[in-house]
Amino acid sequence: MASYLKFPKVSNWAWKVWMRDWKVFMKTYKVNFILPFLEPILYLLALGFGLGGFVGPIDGIPYAVFLAPGLISISIMNSAFFECTYGSYVRMYYQKTFDAIIATPLNLDEVIAGEIFWGATRSLINASFMLIVVIAFGLVSLPMALIIIPFSFIAGLLFSALAMCFTAISPNINALNYPIFLLITPMFLFSGTFFPISALPQPIQYASFATLPLVHVVEISRALTLSRWSGFLPLNLIWIIIVSFLLFVISINLMKRRLIA
Amino acid sequence: MPTVVSAENLMKKYGDIVAVDGINFSVEQGECFGFLGPNGAGKTTTIKMIQCVSPKTSGKLEVLGMDVDLYPKEIKRNLGVVPQENNLDPDFTVYENLMVYSRYFSIPKNEAKERIEKLLKFMQLEEKRDAIIERLSGGMKRRLILARALLNEPKRLILDEPTVGLDPQARHLIWDRIRSLKKEGVTTILTTHYMEEASQLCDRLVIMDYGKILVEGRPEDLVREQIGTSILETKANPEVLSCLQKMKQEFEIVGDTIHIFTDSPSDLMFNLMGQCRLSQTTVRPATLEDVFLKLTGRALRE
Numbered sequence: 428m429a430s431y432l433k434f435p436k437v438s439n440w441a442w443k444v445w446m447r448d449w450k451v452f453m454k455t456y457k458v459n460f461i462l463p464f465l466e467p468i469l470y471l472l473a474l475g476f477g478l479g480g481f482v483g484p485i486d487g488i489p490y491a492v493f494l495a496p497g498l499i500s501i502s503i504m505n506s507a508f509f510e511c512t513y514g515s516y517v518r519m520y521y522q523k524t525f526d527a528i529i530a531t532p533l534n535l536d537e538v539i540a541g542e543i544f545w546g547a548t549r550s551l552i553n554a555s556f557m558l559i560v561v562i563a564f565g566l567v568s569l570p571m572a573l574i575i576i577p578f579s580f581i582a583g584l585l586f587s588a589l590a591m592c593f594t595a596i597s598p599n600i601n602a603l604n605y606p607i608f609l610l611i612t613p614m615f616l617f618s619g620t621f622f623p624i625s626a627l628p629q630p631i632q633y634a635s636f637a638t639l640p641l642v643h644v645v646e647i648s649r650a651l652t653l654s655r656w657s658g659f660l661p662l663n664l665i666w667i668i669i670v671s672f673l674l675f676v677i678s679i680n681l682m683k684r685r686l687i688a
Numbered sequence: 689m690p691t692v693v694s695a696e697n698l699m700k701k702y703g704d705i706v707a708v709d710g711i712n713f714s715v716e717q718g719e720c721f722g723f724l725g726p727n728g729a730g731k732t733t734t735i736k737m738i739q740c741v742s743p744k745t746s747g748k749l750e751v752l753g754m755d756v757d758l759y760p761k762e763i764k765r766n767l768g769v770v771p772q773e774n775n776l777d778p779d780f781t782v783y784e785n786l787m788v789y790s791r792y793f794s795i796p797k798n799e800a801k802e803r804i805e806k807l808l809k810f811m812q813l814e815e816k817r818d819a820i821i822e823r824l825s826g827g828m829k830r831r832l833i834l835a836r837a838l839l840n841e842p843k844r845l846i847l848d849e850p851t852v853g854l855d856p857q858a859r860h861l862i863w864d865r866i867r868s869l870k871k872e873g874v875t876t877i878l879t880t881h882y883m884e885e886a887s888q889l890c891d892r893l894v895i896m897d898y899g900k901i902l903v904e905g906r907p908e909d910l911v912r913e914q915i916g917t918s919i920l921e922t923k924a925n926p927e928v929l930s931c932l933q934k935m936k937q938e939f940e941i942v943g944d945t946i947h948i949f950t951d952s953p954s955d956l957m958f959n960l961m962g963q964c965r966l967s968q969t970t971v972r973p974a975t976l977e978d979v980f981l982k983l984t985g986r987a988l989r990e
Contacts, residue, residue, distance in 0.1 A: 443791050450788065451779040523775035529741055530769040531792035531840075532761045687742055688702060 435536040435679040444528060444541025445548070452549075463502065463556035470498050471564060474621070485623060488653065495566040496648035497620035499557045499575060500582070503648075504641050506553040507583040508611060511546040511590035512603045518542075519594065525686065535687055539591060539679045546587025547580050554579035567652040574651050582644045585667050588674035589640065595681035614641040619649070643667050690717045690753075692844055692875045693738055697747040700733050700899075707733040709899035710747065720866075720876040722886045722893030724976075726984050729896040731879040732772060735848050738877065739769055752844075765793065768837035772848040772879075774829050776821045782808075782832055783817040786839060793840040800839070807835040810865065827858025834865060844875045851885060863888055883977040897984045907976050914982060915974035918953040920960075922946050922969040931964035942986065949974065 452459055475491030482490045518524040525538050555576050561567050593606045617627070618641035624632055635642045643663040650660055693715040700708040708730040715721040723731040736742035737749055740760035749756045751763045777785050783804065790800035808814045811831040816824065824832065830850065837845060847866070851859040866889060870876060880886050886893055887907045894904045903910060922928065924946045932939055932946070937960070940947040950956045953971040960966055 446791065447777075447788055450784075454779070522778055523773055524777055526741075526771065526773070527775040527777065527789075528792060530739060530764070530767075530771065531789070532764045532794075533792055534760060 431677050431680045432673075433676075433680055435540065435676060436534060437536050437540045437679075440533050441537040441540040441544065443533065444538050445545045447524075447528075448542070448545040449548070459552075460556065463506075463553040464560060466502070467498050467557040467560045471495070471560070471566075475564075475566075491564070492566050492653070493623075493649075494621065495561040495564075496575075496652040497618075497645055499554050499561070499579075499652075500618070500641060500645040500648045501615055501620055502553045502557050503550040503579045503582045503644060504586050504611065504614065506549040507546040507586035508590045508607075510549045511542060511587040512594050512597075512606070513600070515542050515546075515591060515594050516597065516600050516603060519686070520600070529687075535683055536679050539682050540675070543584060543587045543591055543675060543678070546590065547583030550583025550586065551576065551580045554583075561652070568654040571654045572652045575648060578647060578651065581664075581671070582647075582667060584675070585640050585644070585671040588671055588678050591678035592674055592681055595678055595685050614639050618642045619645045640667070640670065691715070691750075692717050693721075693749075693751050693877065695734075695747065695749050698734070698737065698744060698749050699746045700730070700737060700742070701745045706899050708737070711896075711899075711901045713894055713901065713904065715875065715877055717875055718870075718873055719891040720870055720878060720889050722890035723877070723879040723896060724881075724883070724886055724893055724980060725896035729984075730899040731896055732848055734896075735846055735877065735879055739767055739846055740764055765840065766842055766844060768840065768842035768845045770830075770833050770837045770845070770847045770850050772852070774833060776829060776832060776836075778821045781818050781820055782813060782824070785821065785832065786836060789836050790839050795839065803839060803841070807838055810838075811835040812861070825858075827854050827861070830854060830858065830862060831865075834862065838869075843873065845869065845877070847876060847878045849879055849881065851880075851882065859885075883975060883980055887976050895980060895983055902983045903979075910979050911974050911976060914979045915949045916951040917974060918950055918971055919974050919978060920948040920950060920953055920956055920969065920971050922948075922960075922966045925967075928964050928966060932960075935960075935963055940982075947978075949978075 471491060471494070475494045479490035479494070484490065485493045525535065528538050529535050558567070558572065558575055562569065562572070590606075593603060597603050617635060618624070618639050620641070624635060624642065627635070643666050646663045647660060647667075650656060691714050693713075695711060695713050697710045697712060698708060699706070699710050711730075711734070713721075723734060725731050733742065737744050737756065738751055740751075740756050740763050743757065752766060754763055756763060777788060780788060786804045786807065787800060790803070795803070808817055811834060813828065813831055813835065816828060821829070834850070845866075850866070851862050854862070863885070866876060876889070878886070878889060890907055892904070892906055893910075894901045895910075896902065903914070905913070922945070924941055924944050928946065937948065940949075948956065957969070957971060
């Protein structure tokens with residue numbers, strides 16, 4: 428077990444890997460920028476305003492306003508998680524991009540770190556676009572909601588590091604469906620995204636707080652969009668930072684075991 | 689002459705499997721050094737340890753006088769690598785592949801642009817600069833990979849099966865480029881399955897099998913020591929076999945052919961023709977392939 432916690436050798440060269448992914452992203456920027464605009468609009472129309480018409484206010488807040496930070500959090504999770512599962516798996520296994528890079532002065536630790544930072548950047552990009560949409564619909568309180576932009580990078584690190592662990596242990600690309608159905612889908616539904624977590628039985632609430640990363644992200648995002656503070660927020664943030672760091676270290680060691688044993 | 693790579697008792701294990709089993713070798717500056725062997729002999733594993741990608745299990749391995757475990761960044765900065773598998777970046781064009789790769793070596797942008805122009809020309813890829821990787825032929829991909837390996841202007845080049853799967857034209861172009869690099873003083877380490885490639889390019893080579901080095905030497909010396917100058921081939925039938933045995937003549941049976949190694953083929957031929965009734969007999973010069981098959985056997989390796 429201790430071997431999975433070995434501290435990685437990462438220098439600022441990791442940004443060269445980030446830069447590679449950024450260049451590829453910018454080659455098809457039109458497609459990449461349209462989707463994050465479209466998705467929240469569809470969700471807001473269907474759930475916020477459609478379903479929301481049948482749902483009363485939650486804690487005195489209109490449903491669309493309650494839903495908006497949930498949607499942003501889901502987008503943070505999905506963009507980082509998909510980038511560092513399917514995206515990274517394709518680069519690692521099919522394109523052999525990692526092999527090509529580690530033949531240069533960069534090491535594997537830096538390659539994986541660069542990929543994880545890139546995954547978090549995708550979260551930042553998508554969350555920022557969603558923010559523009561919800562601001563346009565008048566669903567968030569400004570300027571506090573703008574803090575979501577830097578926060579989405581930190582939260583993105585959590586999901587990209589988590590994703591990288593699964594990428595490192597998946598025997599093939601189809602096996603990535605397991606964490607998506609068994610972890611991402613339940614989180615999507617039960618993390619206080621579509622209804623308050625307090626609606627769940629108490630033991631499940633505790634279990635969610637202890638184990639579901641998205642719960643903490645939703646808590647902080649909602650506090651930011653509503654400008655409503657609670658004493659638990661620092662704990663949520665500390666949870667995210669500690670778990671991200673651990674997963675970051677573990678994912679790099681798992682990748683080393685897979686690729687250069 | 690300074691030593692570029694030196695290995696002492698170098699060992700690599702994957703779990704219980706010994707991939708490289710305590711080998712010793714050294715590569716001197718300016719030479720072309722070859723690793724030959726069947727699949728699974730440990731060639732690529734050895735190469736990967738030299739390029740600081742795969743950590744060694746035990747033994748000593750120094751590249752440019754530096755320990756591979758301690759100075760991977762410095763060593764890799766000074767190496768050019770052509771990997772066995774094509775790992776060009778399919779998300780980029782030919783030119784972009786080189787540009788992105790130059791950044792991994794921290795080559796300043798203007799300098800990189802100049803080098804890329806030179807390399808595209810050297811590898812005859814100028815017209816393909818904006819092509820996407822998918823559209824390139826096998827030979828063009830290999831040339832681009834060689835161009836990519838030269839971006840950091842290395843004085844030492846590692847080539848892992850550089851011409852695998854290429855047509856003769858493409859192969860000869862690559863060989864020609866490797867030779868001209870050698871003339872400029874570039875040290876080359878090569879693995880290959882193609883005996884002709886090894887005889888054409890290598891000053892010195894080792895033949896490996898099951899993780900060990902079987903022989904080391906200059907290609908022509910190995911042929912002379914292991915086989916002789918020539919091989920007499922003749923059709924095998926019981927009559928000829930018993931005749932050869934009676935004459936105490938050493939031979940090898942390959943399928944339905946008898947191989948006899950010799951330094952004086954005409955004497956041998958004259959002698960045997962007098963005693964045994966040989967049919968379909970030819971004499972040909974011995975090659976590295978004969979050495980290879982003699983040492984590693986003819987059984988298929990999967």
